Amino acid sequence: MRDGAVDQVTLCGFKESIYTQVVMMALAAKGVAFELKRDNPFEAGPSGPHPFARVPVLLHGEFAIYETAAITRYVDRAFDGIGLAAEDAESLARMDQVISISDNYAYWPMVRQAYAHGVVRKQAGIDWDKAQVQDGLRAAEPVLKVLDEMASEGWVLNGLRISLADCHVAPMVAAFAQLPKGRKMTAQFSALSCWLEWVTHSRAFRQAVGT
Numbered sequence: 293m294r295d296g297a298v299d300q301v302t303l304c305g306f307k308e309s310i311y312t313q314v315v316m317m318a319l320a321a322k323g324v325a326f327e328l329k330r331d332n333p334f335e336a337g338p339s340g341p342h343p344f345a346r347v348p349v350l351l352h353g354e355f356a357i358y359e360t361a362a363i364t365r366y367v368d369r370a371f372d373g374i375g376l377a378a379e380d381a382e383s384l385a386r387m388d389q390v391i392s393i394s395d396n397y398a399y400w401p402m403v404r405q406a407y408a409h410g411v412v413r414k415q416a417g418i419d420w421d422k423a424q425v426q427d428g429l430r431a432a433e434p435v436l437k438v439l440d441e442m443a444s445e446g447w448v449l450n451g452l453r454i455s456l457a458d459c460h461v462a463p464m465v466a467a468f469a470q471l472p473k474g475r476k477m478t479a480q481f482s483a484l485s486c487w488l489e490w491v492t493h494s495r496a497f498r499q500a501v502g503t
Contacts, residue, residue, distance in 0.1 A: 299353030301326040304340045308412075310403050311360045312348045313463040316500035318364040321454045322373035361391055364456050376456045378447075386447040390457040393438060394464055401431035402468035410471045429473055439465070440481035449483075451490040462491045463501055 303319070303326050305312030312328075319326050331340035331347055341349045342358050349358045352370065357363055368376040378384055405428025413420035439461065443449040448457040465488055468474040479485050491497055 300351075302329050302351040303327070303348055304329045304331040304342070304351065305348035306330050306332040309347050310399070310463045310467060313501050314360050314460050315348050315350065315363050315367070317454075317459040317462065317496045318367045318376060318456065320499040321376055321459065321496035322367055322371045324367065324371050324373070361395070361460070364459055368456060374453065376454065376459065378455065383447045386442060386445070387455055387457045390439070390442055390448050391460045393435065394460045398432070398435045398439075398461070398464050401428040401435065402464050402474070404428075406432060406471050406474055407467040410474075411467070425471070429471075429477065432468060432474070433477060436465075436478060436481050436484060440484040443481075443483035443487045449487045451487050454491075454494060454496050458491050458494075459496070462488070462497055466492055466497075466501060 301319070301324055303312065303315055305315070305328065307313070307316075307328065309332075316326075316328070329340075331342075331349070333340070333342075333345045333347060340347065341351070341356060346358070348360065348363065349356060350363045350366065352366075357366055364376070377387060405424045407428075408424075409420040409422075409428070410425040412418075439449065448455060449461065465478065465484070469478050469488065478488065492501075
């Protein structure tokens with residue numbers, strides 16, 4: 293643990309943000325106490341500390357870091373507690389691969405299209421686009437297939453212990469599964485479904501995302 297690791301930890305973001313949930317899950321897994329300072333770039337008002345008006349940003353004493361994958365790796369390295377990254381090369385490679393998959397292929401269709409339009413906007417009575425939901429469902433299927441293969445392989449998403457791969461993927465797949473058709477699609481992939489059941493009952497997920 294580096295000098296100053298007892299400094300105040302503040303997470304700038306908002307609870308509904310999937311990427312804020314990712315960092316909250318990593319912090320919970322490490323047992324790090326933190327203050328959540330609400331910063332929602334979609335709301336009117338002054339922008340937070342992120343230079344591109346995004347979230348999340350982690351403040352640790354005088355140190356500030358943004359970009360979710362960089363934050364979670366910092367959390368794992370800077371604080372005591374269980375390690376969130378494996379030590380062997382294969383598991384580390386799969387972890388990095390899954391994080392990249394979640395950012396580049398899972399987030400947009402699962403969260404910004406299917407979940408945002410089919411759950412958040414629909415429940416709030418805000419204009420929602422059925423075509424966006426359908427596009428998200430179609431684009432999510434090959435992502436679910438690949439994640440299921442990763443879970444079946446066993447290097448990551450294996451239900452043995454929380455890793456950074458779990459932290460990055462769980463909030464996205466759980467949000468997608470709130471959509472009835474998303475839940476039905478996810479259930480078709482047995483290894484991924486078993487992992488999702490395990491991870492959503494984990495302490496880290498429950499503290500970060502809730503039930």
